[in-house]
Amino acid sequence: MNDQRILEPLRKLGIGLSPPPAAVAAYLPCVVHGSLAFVAGQIAMSDGVVLHPGSLGNQVSIDEGVDAARRAALQALSALRDALGGSFERVERILQVTVFVASAPGFVDHPKVANGASELVAEILGDAGRHARGAVGVSSLPLGAPVELLMTAAVEAA
């Protein structure tokens, strides 16, 4: 896919890709091997602080959850692009997005929250961004994040 053509809808949305997440000691933000790429779990951060901490059905509203999911998806795309040498050129397809939503036991609107991620990915990447998705409610997430997102993509082999 043409990298600039993908960055264009982002500009129109008035948003940019977040800087790619930093590599950590024991695992990587994104592993590319052959024709597959696996992006590590992303949570939405802003200036080093978790965005909208808490859980859905408790402190966090659906709109805040949608925002967190959208930003986590942006970070995942950023990690993917970075692992591919700073371009979306080799991205063929987003295969799967799994959205873990920190949720109170009675919460049922995980799809609304996860749509924040799915719609953004489809908006940016078009047909190549239409993925299979899982959305589940979990008891808690790292650093108190309301959403954690994992992404698997097909890429042109190097």
Added chain:
Amino acid sequence: MNDQRILEPLRKLGIGLSPPPAAVAAYLPCVVHGSLAFVAGQIAMSDGVVLHPGSLGNQVSIDEGVDAARRAALQALSALRDALGGSFERVERILQVTVFVASAPGFVDHPKVANGASELVAEILGDAGRHARGAVGVSSLPLGAPVELLMTAAVEAA
């Protein structure tokens, strides 16, 4: 795999494949790319209503959980078949099934619930249906479903 030979055990079980889940706006029920297929999270529905709503260890019995897992697996197979043009012909292997079980904190019988899915898939597809599995307990699921199931399969490339 021969499509009719796969539908045969279903007929013997007195069950049919559910109609494939409808495509939704931002994501797809099943993405096939190269030799892999990713089925989106399936929850058991009956006439547009979630089957056995609630969580295991609370309102939902193990038998009901098993039934929900079994039907979610049927829907996943149906989504897979539909994405492959209405036939199991190209299915080579079910690689992985992840079963998320809405569970009270003290619940420990996730494997029993998940067996509802694993046994059905193995029964229908034989050796090609024997998969790696994860079974975990989550705080809540979309629409109050007791089980959500994700499936990854290897398929003959088109």
Added chain:
Amino acid sequence: MNDQRILEPLRKLGIGLSPPPAAVAAYLPCVVHGSLAFVAGQIAMSDGVVLHPGSLGNQVSIDEGVDAARRAALQALSALRDALGGSFERVERILQVTVFVASAPGFVDHPKVANGASELVAEILGDAGRHARGAVGVSSLPLGAPVELLMTAAVEAA
């Protein structure tokens, strides 16, 4: 990768690979197909009993969680090696590790727990062990385990 060279750091750590998990009726400890391997969810067992039962933020300390994650990772590597005929020779890369941590709602230290797994895998397999990771908090796990770990690897096709 050279099998003996991989077993060497384990010996230095004073630990051995656990015996591979037994096959169960409806699913397999590890499915290898083409150039991918999927390891089923592993929980840390010792002499047939779950290690450190309970959840993080409740009965289980972070150190115990780290230990459970580390042992679950060892079992996953053992299942992978067993499915490859008893050798790591064909392992090219650990692609993804997903760590489900049974957690109280307020728990936030999932990354510390999951590092028990990630660091061990990286220590044993070196660069080939550096993976993408997800770490999420779930309400409960099979048999009361504090940690369940799933692993996906790239392998040399047979």
